[in-house]
Amino acid sequence: MEEYIVLTGASSGIGYEMAVQLAAQKKNLILVARNEAKLKQIQTELIAEHGILVEIMVKDLSKAQAAIALYKDIKIKGFQVNALVNNAGVGNYGSFIETSLEEELDMIELNISSLVALTKLFVRDMVAKGSGRIMNVASLLSFLPFPYYSVYSATKTFVLAFSETLAAELEGTGVIVTALCPGPTETGFNTDTMKTTNVLKANKPISPKIVAKDGVKLLLNGKGKKLVGFMNWFLSNLPRFTPDGIMMKIKKNLASQQK
Template structure:
């Protein structure tokens, strides 16, 4: 039976680049996103270039029960998923009390609820098969919760904690669970407001293909978590040596709009 790697958020950014890089390794892909035009184009490109099987599924992972629905759809099609990359996610920037509640709820649904659901459902299948790989895309902000990114930071802190604990539970089953922790990446993720912050000036976004390369390497061959970039590794360790009050002042300054 043919094996497939499932990638969510595959139509742009890190997910798009990982799909292209994995295709060069002759693996079959299942791509999930909301943009049919982009998925169709990517599917055609990858099948022609690499003679692999690429299928796509249009799903909005902020919708209730989307993880279960997607899982059921894939099972009905008899695709054997031996790899899962939970890459779909989005963030927002602004004062917490002023941000729309609906946007916060959708962010939690995509970044946490769908990720947990897909990890549980496909992880259970992989455990029965005695093999599999799951990679969840966390963030530098998993270690450094930033003001003005309050809900996003919290979701990514959850993703890292969740991934590390599930990875430990599944030790010895043949299923490897990892977490990719990029800093800022040059993708459509960033709003105009985000681009005006001190943090974006001080720590320039990395190209998406470079981050994707680190992700593909971690997914295929790695264990544990990977922080992408030396500067991001240094930043992730700052809270260990900096008092909380000072650390939060630093983060607030970094997250503020530069003038």
């Protein structure tokens, strides 16, 4: 029976580039996003170019119930899933007292609740089968939480901690859990306001194709966590030898808008 990789947030950015690169390796895909028209376009493109099987699922994962429904739909259709990429995510920027509570609760639901739901549901099947791979997309901010990204940083810190601890639990089961940790990336994630911050001036966003290349390697053959790019690796290690108070001042300055 044919096996599939489930990829969320597949309609743009890192998710789209991963879909293209996985398709080039003849991997069958179940692509998940909110934009049906875009998903259909990608489906047609990948089938025509690579001759693989591509299914699409239109879901808004900002509600965890949609994640549960996604799993049920895949089971009903009888698709065999051998890998899951929890890539769907969203962020925001601004002073916590001014940012939208509704947006932040949706962010927590998408970045954490839906990710946990999909992982729990699919990992049970994988353990029963004795094989499988799950890759969760975390962030540089998992290591280096920034002011003005307070809720987003917290969600990505959760993703990394969850991935690492679950990987340890699953040792010996045949199921591998990994975490991809990109830094600034040239995607629609970066709002106009984010683009005016010092950090995006000091640490230029990289192509999503580069991030996706590391992600595909990690998903298919890697273990543990992967920080993408030397600068992001260096920044992630700054707290090891910088006092907390000084480190937070550095991060606040980096996260602030250019003057």
